[in-house]
Amino acid sequence: MIIRSIDDVKTVEWGNGLSRRFLLEADGMGYTLTDTLVRAGTKSHLEYRNHLEACYCIAGSGEVIDTEGNSHPITPGVMYALDKHDPHWLVASPHEDLRLVCMFTPALRGDEAHNLDTDEFSEY
Numbered sequence: 001m002i003i004r005s006i007d008d009v010k011t012v013e014w015g016n017g018l019s020r021r022f023l024l025e026a027d028g029m030g031y032t033l034t035d036t037l038v039r040a041g042t043k044s045h046l047e048y049r050n051h052l053e054a055c056y057c058i059a060g061s062g063e064v065i066d067t068e069g070n071s072h073p074i075t076p077g078v079m080y081a082l083d084k085h086d087p088h089w090l091v092a093s094p095h096e097d098l099r100l101v102c103m104f105t106p107a108l109r110g111d112e113a114h115n116l117d118t119d120e121f122s123e124y
Helices: none
Strands: 010-013 017-023 032-038 043-047 052-059 062-066 071-074 079-082 088-092 098-105
Touching: none
Parallel strands: none
Antiparallel strands: 010 017, 017 032, 032 098, 043 088, 052 079, 052 098, 062 071, 062 088
């Protein structure tokens, strides 16, 4: 059995916020569970070529925009899943942080972070 407190997990500055990583590859579960904070007013170009991701919003608001320009509002109680390694923009509301519980499969090593200083989609 694995029991962890948010105070005891690996926290990574992923680019536009914090990712608190509760389960990692070394735990042997086959997936990663995170508590992710996306800072207010940020827009991140993201793509996961090696992982599938599902996110469930627990606080704040924002949107996910696909490469065709379709915007999907994200508010508490809404889940989105990137089931095709979808490139996307994750946008946090200008006046509040967005907080997500996320699952990645396969599991993350734990040190992954995005490079948001490019026009390309940041990937890992």
